[in-house]
Amino acid sequence: MDYDLSRIDYTICGITFPDTLKILPIPVGPKIQQKFTIGDKNGVLQCLSIKDEEPVVQFKTLPGKPITSVQLASSTGTLTDKIFAASGNEVKGYTRKGKVFLTIETPLTETITSMYVNCRCVLGVDLILCSGRTVTCYRDLREIHSYICDDRVLDIAAYNTPNNTRMRLLVLVANKGAEILENGYSLAHTAISAGPTRLAVPPSLHALDVYAFYGAADGSLGLIIYEGSTLTSKCLMEGRGLGSVVCLGWFMGNGGTHLAVGRHDGSIQLYLIDMENMSGKPRLKFTYFCGEPVTSVCGGCVGTDDHELLAATFSGRIFGLRSQRLVPGVANLTNIPQDALASRRAKLESEVIRLEKQTANEREKYQRNTRSLHGGLSAPPLLDIQYELQGATRDGWQEAKITSAVPLDMLFIYCKRKLDLLTDNAAVLSICSSQSGAKDLLATVRCQAGTRRLWVRMRYILQANDPVSRAESVQVLIYALPSAAPRVARLITLRLPVLPYYSQHENMDKENEKRSWCQVHITGSFSVAEMTSWLTDALPGDLPRPSANVAFARSHTLLRTLLVCRYQRGMGIFISDNVTTIAIIKDIISNCSVKKNIRIEISTDIPDNCCVQSFQGIKEQFETEYRTYKDNLLKKAISALELDERATSEEAPTICNEYQRVWSISDDTLTDTHFEELVDTIDEWYVDFRSLTLRNTDYTTERVKLRKALKDCELEQILLILANENVMPHDID
């Protein structure tokens, strides 16, 4: 850590959404401390300034609908700095003094998630709102155009266009990447696999350049560039196990421009960016952990004349991170009278004591109620808990992230089927014995004190040859128990999809690739909405909203096989080069339709060479995995020998080169093996192939042979069996 910044708590507010804290630009001269504004879930927008580390409220609105986005009108030249706050489908504009000068109620059906405002001196106000999948542009409060993206819009940035007054918009679309919009039309598009969630436009950018930094769900950082009508992206910093990026900001202190990153895992980083060469590698200068998701970070002169980083967290803590180098020796530099802090502390102490008394009173009242015979109703509000279930990664774990506004004491997890479970290092997972011999899963996760965010990873336990459970999605109930009052436990219901691996979104043009496509064709009297709800049992993540014609493609994170879904009213076609996927989709849809009492007809089309072709597709991967698997066995054996440094010395090694190679492989690469899974998968392909093509006469010997060939990686033998040349379709009448 190069910088030494320390935390100064300013104030608290309600729960905050991402990017709802903004520092107001400096009105005149450089020597004035800046104000900042924050909107929270209670609908309170406040504008504060800091004097002697004590917040001074400039204005504060009354509670209302949750504020989901806050923007400043970044006007150039004028001093009219306006604050815009979006809540629900409404946008309100406030002046510096807190006067409402503008209220727009838009016809949007979804909550506004992000917006962009531009006050121009001559042309009036441009307002761009993103809600759900739509981007709507208003000019002078009139809607001029809107654009519907393929998926949810996550963030937006706007740029000037050369030679005209239009706006060029850079839009981040969930699962799809980035897109450039101009005048309601898409100009360019690029897919970014890291899953960018936030944009940050570099300050002091040349007016016409389109550059933006992005932070992604996998924790990585990158740069998006639009040049010569092509949109490109470049990853600058790998995620390295850091949490997903929630917010980005700029920090100018310490003699450079820094990208400030706030993450879901509670960390804040400062990366030094070379403004001359933005695609250079950012240098990590500072890290801070605050223990709960960071929702906003931005830099400015808030507490002192020096730059500091202001951050807001999910539960509503607002604090600054300020350089320490001013403090020792010359205390005057901070401009704080010595006793100011002490008096602030005393004030807070007395406030806490008052609150304690008040709470004790209320508690007493509440408890008195519990003793009365004609008690009323105890109906505490729902705990503020956010959760999110992610699709499976390569190794099949599906992660549920749980964020709470109050510290958690325990999670209690229930599922009627056994699952593999993993959790945070900071928590103790304990699996309880099942209830009276049933096959259910009961587990508790005991958290450390002050835990506000937690992840739980779940994975299906492979159950070979169990067609019933294979096509059944699983419901997981998680009860979150907070550690202090209120003594209520919130129930979170998660549905684990049947095909968790299909979490990667793909372009539709992949369908034209030459693969051996298996197909299932479904007709019947179902609606698009029904089909969508059936597919939620099967696929992870959000599905496209029902519309007349739905088409999307996903790929398997481990096998890279593709699944293309197309459906409309009464008809659906699913194509995949993975025969098992088709078999499972078929089972799910027939199960669901039976439940709903809808008559459907299912037909499948399985090419004879599908197993061979699919195996060819993963052959290399299979071979690599086989080698890793073998290396793993060998390494275990080698490590059983008591080898010392001499074993691998340059001059006279005691073990041969091959063994030295295996010995030097790090344990991490070796534990990352999927060989067994691949064997099971290919075996399953074969079984599904035989049953879907009605060749399910006795083939146990072939299966045994196949498994043996797979275990020993005898490629020719595998291909021979999978090709099925000597097996003729069985006569079925």
Added chain:
Amino acid sequence: MQVSTVQPVFKLELNHKVTPNVVTIAKYDGTHPCLTASAGYDKIIIHHPHGSVVSGRAQRSQAHGEVSELNLSQAIIAIASGPIKPDCGRDMLLIGSPTQILAYDVHDNIDLFFKEAQDGVNVIVTGNFGKYNEVVVIVGGNSSVQGLDWQGNELFWNVVGGKVYDIITFDFDKDGENELLIGCDDSFIRVLKNNQFIVEIAETGPVVCLATVSDVRFAYGLANGTIGIYEEGIRLWRVKSKQNALSLRWSGDSLACCWGNGRIDWREGNTGKVLRRVQMRMNAAAMLLADYRSVGAPDLVCVSDRGEVLGYPPYQENTGFNATSKKMPTEEDRMAITELFNKKQALMVELQHYEANAASGSTSLESADRPMTAMPTNTRLQVAVSAVPDEGNLDLAITTNNETIVRAALILAEGIFETGETLARHPLPAQLRSILHVPLKPPRDVPVDVHIKALVGYGDSEQFHIFELTKQLPRFSMYTLAPPSLANTKHGSHVTFHITERVQRICIWLNQNFLLEQEIELETEETKELNISFICLRDRTRLDMDFKADGQVKFSTTDIRLAGDLIQSLAIFLNLSDLQSVAHFPEAEKKLRAEMDNVSEIGEMRSRLAAETAERAQLITALLPAAQDAASYDLKEMLNRYKEVIMLNEELLMGCHIRRATQEQAVTSLKNLHTVLQQATRLRVGKYSKAVVSASRKAVRENNIEALIKIIQVGDS
């Protein structure tokens, strides 16, 4: 909490693997500390940065210039060091192998003593204990502790329940003399004073490490990842981790804890709050306190299993989280403010909760649009524990007083569940009732605190109210009153003794220690006698207790352990310092005979096998060069000789397997034997119990089975 960036004050590589927990630091020349560790099966390495060790037996290591190697022909289980030789300030090295203890003077290259350890060796410590003037060697074996002087003479011996994991010398009762604190795998911390167990502290898992903190405090670590501190026999705090604690040390007013995965944390002594944390690159092997830099104050010396050694100075505030910044008064204020905001935030949430509750309080319960989170305010939770003899367990019934249902129940208690620390019940939607039954089955007879968290609401609620209760199960909760109809089975196993106490007091003891639906009350004030029968829920055996008017007491049970537990519990309750008893447990006696036979048999077999092995090994060493020689003149001959070598080798291997099996058998037999002896001591209290130990030790050594049986029966030979 973030991993601290504190740098070690010294760092060195031993270039040898280190066996976890077989590490010590000794001053072989009286001044310079040398790190000594087991490096693999039978090799000891001595690191001597301050000049080489003059020794004939130790060889300079090829892998490291400052390390000497010492090869023994036996596996090394434990090592220790201490100035055990009187009038000699130098530390002696003590090496424990599975069956032997060797005391070795490294400096003079002399063996001090060599002693067979029949009970095995798990841990060796040295220290001042009791009235002994010299530094004593204390050896913890399989269910035994043994004290030796510097010549290997036995000073004391006692039986404990289970394998001994760690021992410290500690003045538990503050009388100026050290007692022994013994951590065993039967989840007890025992205090041995004057060859008598004065206190037993029940813990929730095998006790793997102990450390002295201050005059009145000691720290402990369990195999299930719990660590904590006791002050005067009362637990101050404990925390549980996923990792296993390897070593605990008190360093610079904080408790340093070294975990198996190489993490080291410094914790505050009063609360267990983590002050700072570092992570080693490898798994940890040991953490010791020693002045390895010769600066006058001991550093924490942490050793990883790959031989990396890191030294950390005693913890100080300003080297904590912000290593570079000096702490300013303003800084303190700021931290206090952060803390106050934490408090304020929590209070505000609670307050909001009540306010929102009051706002919605007007809605009526019967209305269809009852909020998803609601519940009548006067809902109460009741908990009852009762015995279910048919199922062989206790039934914990959790019930609400109205139509709300118990959605789920979490039972938190340690050491009574097969898996983990919790038991949960989550009925299927069709089985949701306002009552929920949870079966409990404590495996040991110790008092258990059961924490219950019940989630109460309605079947379709999205949020449930948490009710928390703690229920204490008495020590003998798994014994329930026998129905009068139950026929009295004759088994003849019983223990009798004499007390001078009114029956009324006995009644109090019964009511406190048994789970009774109705308290036992005497019919009249004048009642002098009490007969009461219980049934064990675990195996449905019978327990009869007769308290006669003349003070004669008879406990009839087939379970000698239970009899011991009852006597100990009663003795503590009645504050008896000494108690002699007459016991008759034919089954225990039978078992004792069998195990004694076993032990002597195995002993013979072991020596025979050892001789065979030595013979074969000698043959091989002769044959190998012969085969190599033959290569030069007769290839056929060479092949034959190699074949012989291979055959012999296979025989050796086979012999090794047999030896291992017999060794395991011997250990189990010994353990069983010691268990019976320990149970016999627990039938007596105070000096009589001590007499049992010393008499039985003598009898075991003389292989006198009849004397042993007599000891069990009457407490003395």
